[in-house]
Amino acid sequence: MSGNSTTPAQPAILVEGLTKRFGERTAFADVSFGVDYGEVFGFLGPNGAGKTTTVRTLGTLVAPTAGHAAVAGLPLRPENAVEIRRRIAVMPESPGLYLRLSVAENLAFFAGLYELPDASERITRALRAVNLLDRADDPCRALSKGLRQRVGLARALLSDPQVLFLDEPTSGLDPVAARDVHELIDGLRNRGVTIFLTTHRLAEAERLCDRVGIMNTTLRMIGRPDELREQLFAKSLEIRTRDPLADPDRVFGALPGLEGWHRGADGAYLLAVADPDLAAPAVTRALVAAGADLLSLSPSRHSLEDVYLQLIDTDVEAQAR
Incomplete structure (x- = not known):
């Protein structure tokens, strides 16, 4: 063949x-x-x-x-x-x-x-x-x-x-x-x-x-x-700490390139940033300075399933019945 x-x-x-x-x-x-x-x-x-x-x-x-x-x-x-x-x-x-x-x-x-x-x-x-x-x-x-x-x-x-x-x-x-x-x-x-x-x-x-x-x-x-x-989702960093941050606004507020943050339902902090690779060292330093026990820090990975569900919100076959 x-x-x-x-x-x-x-x-x-x-x-x-x-x-x-x-x-x-x-x-x-x-x-x-x-x-x-x-x-x-x-x-x-x-x-x-x-x-x-x-x-x-x-x-x-x-x-x-x-x-x-x-x-x-x-x-x-x-x-x-x-x-x-x-x-x-x-x-x-x-x-x-x-x-x-x-x-x-x-x-x-x-x-x-x-x-x-x-x-x-x-x-x-x-x-x-x-x-x-x-x-x-x-x-x-x-x-x-x-x-x-x-x-x-x-x-x-x-x-x-x-x-x-x-x-x-x-x-x-x-x-x-x-x-x-x-x-x-x-x-x-x-x-x-x-x-x-x-x-x-x-x-x-x-x-x-x-x-x-x-x-x-x-x-x-x-x-x-x-x-x-990349077209559908903002670039972000996912941060996990042993305990919740006492004042996350203070920790994240002064970070360069930060476009916003929120805490997910699973307790992870999600930071919207312009460039995850450039932001990661500054985020790490800020967490260490705040005395946080950092468990993990990684770019947030969206799957193709996330893309699909973002675009497809209607069951066409069910609507046709």
Whole structure:
């Protein structure tokens, strides 16, 4: 699975003002973004936010209502649908395997369905890529859910896709099986495969994705996780002392670059500062001078989950009922 040996000038996916409506219901509206070749792009959002419909639209299964897109170098138009499908692969949350057939028989069936040349060689490469070559003759019904997910990924890799859409690839997996899928995704990225990942696991997205887009019928934000944190949250220091400070206003009031402070519910002091690295030595000196027993001082770390919850405050699916 080599992906692209060279990186084309245009993005692997380019979306401009894409909109999809079903009658009076809007699945998603005015969505614009680009995904580079070799990038793992996370697509996050609540149920009903339009993520799956976006994937189905980019995969040529649903026609957009408005806007434009290009996938794997081809404009998203009806006359290009067959060729786009040859260049991409979609792995749904449920891989849709025939459980009475062996792993190899499943892949041979789909290779024939796709009319792929050199099917035997492709099956061997795909199974090697997902570390299942020694399980080729096992019936799929005998495999764990994690191994079936790997078979589903092997099926998606049969056509050597330039762009791979993964819909919740670790849903329902235990931590060890999920880690194995993460390692496979990392390996595909290293081979130059573009991966469009939809997931509800925010820690997974933070670990895997070069950039993420947060969706709630419209695209709320897009960027690297660290960029989104910086845009949404002020820089701060988190301070923990053995005992509460007798006069925190006096201790913190004269600090240079301090923009404000408050005490969290867990007892930690959170100081909003212009530059945590520059402020930390002055904060330490002030605490020592005040006789405080300092337990820890560190930059406050906001997770991708914090970013998500800051942006997504509505359950779209519940509102629609």
